[in-house]
Amino acid sequence: MSSDDRAATRAATGMLRDSVDQLLSTFERQREAMAEVRQRLAATTVSVWSADNLVRIDANTAGVPVEVHLTPEAFKRSTPEKLGRSILEAVQQAARQAGDLSREAWAPIQEMAGEIPDLPDIAPGMPSIKTLTGELFPDPVTEAEPAAPMGREEEDEFYRNRDYLEGGR
Structure with a gap:
C-alpha cells in the first residue's frame, strides 16, 4: 500500500x-431526552368530562383510563344507554387528548432523529430508528356511531316503568 493510499x-x-x-x-442526547419524556409522561394524566357533565375520565398518557367518576346525578338524569354513550365519549376524548399530549412531548426527540442519518444509512441491515419512532404513535381512536337519543315521552316511560332496573332501553 502506498503512502498516498495510507493517507487517504x-x-x-x-x-x-x-x-x-x-x-x-x-x-x-436522545437517550437522555427520552428518559426525561418518559418520566414526565408517567406522572401525567388527562381529565375529561363528557358533554353532559355526568362522567369524568382520568387517563394516563397512553390513553388508558385510570379513574372513572360518575356524578350522583348520572343515575337520576340518564339512562344506562345514555350513560354508556357518555362514558364512551369521555374515554375516547381522553384517549385523543392523551395521544396529543404524548405526540407533543415526543416531538423534539423525533426532530432530533430527523437530523441524523438512520442506522441503515451507516450500517446496512440495522433496524431503522426512524421507523421505530413512527410506530410509537398508533392511529387516533375512532369514534363510535352514537345511538339515537330517546324522545321525551320514551324517556318518561323508561323511568316510570323502571326499565332502567332491567337493563332495557
Missing part, C-alpha cells in the same frame, strides 16, 4: 470516526 485511508477513517462520534453524541 487515514483521512477516511478520521471522517468516519468523527461521524460516529457525532452520531453517538446525538444518540446520548
